Amino acid sequence: GGDFGDYPNDGVFCIDGLNFPDRRPHTGLLELKKALQPVKVEAVSLERGQFRLTSRRLFTDLSDLAGRWSVQRNGQELAAGTIDLTQTGPGETSDLALDLPASDSEGDWLVTFSFILRQNTAWAGAGHLVAVEQFVLAQAERLTAAACAARTLSVRAEDCLLIICGESFSLNFDLVHGQMSEYAWQDQTLISQGLAPTLWRAPTDNDIGGARMAAQWQRARLDHIQNRLVSCSWEVHPDQVIIQCAHVQAPPVLKSVCRTKSTYTIKGDGSIQVDVRFEPDTDLAYLPRLGLCWILPGDLRQAAWYGRGPQESYPDKKSAALIGLYQADVADLHEPYVRPQENGAHADCRWLTLTDVRGVGLLIAARTVFSFTAHDYPDEALTAADHDHELEYDADHTWLTIDAAQNGLGSNSCGPEPLLQYRLLPRPAELSFCLRPYGDGLHDPFERAGVWPR
16 A cells, blocks of 8 residues: 555555465464364363363364374474364363373473364365464473583783683673674684664564554664663683673663663683673653664574474464474575564574574573574664565674563554553563574584583
């Protein structure tokens, strides 16, 4: 609407359906399918393997479906079985007692229920997934690394940089801006610039809609936030360097909207523990996001993660995105909405790797979970573009954002704002994770993510 000078028009609303114009379902339709699925599974007792299955159909039984349960540890199936659905009539409930394997504290354990069509139908073929449910049985504990021989660190201040070198890595820390300016492992750059606090996301159609939150965010100039360094100090120890920075986030000539306190603990093996506290100070009803934006070399474009996928997921749009082990090229993480907007986030991640074609790169692991977006264009280009083809793709850089929290999506384009529990209220939040060099075949990502530096 409006692209051809037509007036009046409904703008992007004329193509704001559940399918893209070429009839591909977009992630909103996948979420709707999950909400409307005809089979419901509830956990009665995860410890004893007791579940309750309910048919949501009103007239037909579930005999046309084949049911299956599967237990996965760290993304690998360890046990599975079938579910008899022939005795479950319309609206009826049945109890399931499963012999689940004993979980341990060293792995991430899930049980997943799936229900598929037994035969071809007029609307879908045999094997089509009709319903799915998933439950977390156990999460791996983050273990503290065992004490090991101290690795020598070389530290020097030079030209407003703090230069830290170990056996196989080097880190340049910008003392003027209070952030990393380069991180390299075995002479390969893994971070070009990084960990700058960000509160902005490219407005979604819903952000622009009824409550006009995007307009409020833009009036507060959240899209022009500058990070001003307040203080920066460091301590040098035999086996580690600790850098502490305080920043103020504020747009030009306007009052600050947030303060952050960041601590970087650099170990002799190249591991970096990052702890950030966000302290928003604004009258806005809620914020777009609280996260950290990085710039990585463009050859780090092979993403693998353990979290929700394969499609995008947000606080109020993630039930259809199952937890699992996924991988994708960074270009494929872009969700091509007709009007470019925030897209491609992946919620509830335990770890993420970004590597080059050789499998060499970076691993990010959290104590709990985080959300990430990775794209081959900057957020400024996403904000400015009116059409997908206008995005300025850059093969030389990969843009990564790790979020402590992001605002829900709601349906404000023609419906309500995000529900209260999904709104990112301006309250203190914390983000804690560990950065490590990573190589496919050299490291197991689950093991490497499961050990926290001492």
